[in-house]
Amino acid sequence: MNYRHAFHAGNFGDCMKHALLIALLDALQKKPGGLFVLDTHAGIGQYDLDQGPATRTGEWRAGIGRLLDYAPLEMDRYVGLIRELGLYPGSPRIIRALLRPQDRMACCELHPEDAVTLRRLFARDPQVAVHARDAWEAIGALLPPKEKRGLVLIDPPFEAPDDFAQMAQALQRGHARARNFVFAAWYPIKHRAPVREFQTQMKQSGIRDIIAADMWLRPTLDASRLNGCGLLVINPPFGFAEAAQAMLTALSLTLADGPDGGCEITRLVDE
């Protein structure tokens, strides 16, 4: 396990994922019933962007750094929450900030040191369970929960060549166990071939109601570079696709260096 999110926290992939995550939770919370949120690849929960690993790559400057300087209207909700939380939040802390008293969250983190850090962050929080366990195995073990509705965020590091395949399998296993749940799976877009293969696999999975929200900052040609990213969503809430289109259009315009940024919301499978 070489990947440490601390080096990449705050990059454009984080901004895209977290802005859409907030939109998904906001939509789910329009109904009063308690939610179960599973964050399968959680990281350490919060990051100091002014010292340590984040300063070594500086990736955050072209992501959250730029948004804090110039936030388009469509990103107000996301940027407002980031400002409110102080230390730059990862997905578990964003989810925790949005939980209502009737909601709960479980997070998995396999890296031993990162799992300890995350446990410390949520020590004595009765609404949060931290599991130092493998995400792919946890999807089978923790689903279905007692709650009827909820969200599963899948955000692997994509350092293993089979991460796309693992994710496609995990989505199928997870969906079979919690059919009403929203599943959101983040993926990198370096070049298009692996993304197309993953989306085709999901189209043929038999699962209904799937969209893909893709965003890129430059042409998706150089396979050695993170040129864009996407979020595949199963059971997207009503109005989410339109909200995602507006947010990703604004985000790609704000963060792209030149004229080659863009975004696309694609319906892969009908309801």
Ligand SMILES: C[S@@+](CC[C@H](N)C(=O)[O-])C[C@H]1O[C@@H](n2cnc3c(N)ncnc32)[C@H](O)[C@@H]1O
């Ligand atoms: C991209 S980062 C997660 C970032 C986090 N979701 C966020 O948005 O702030 C991926 C995390 O997954 C962890 N990880 C890698 N393989 C894992 C596995 N099989 N099970 C659980 N966690 C894993 C890594 O240690 C890393 O912290």
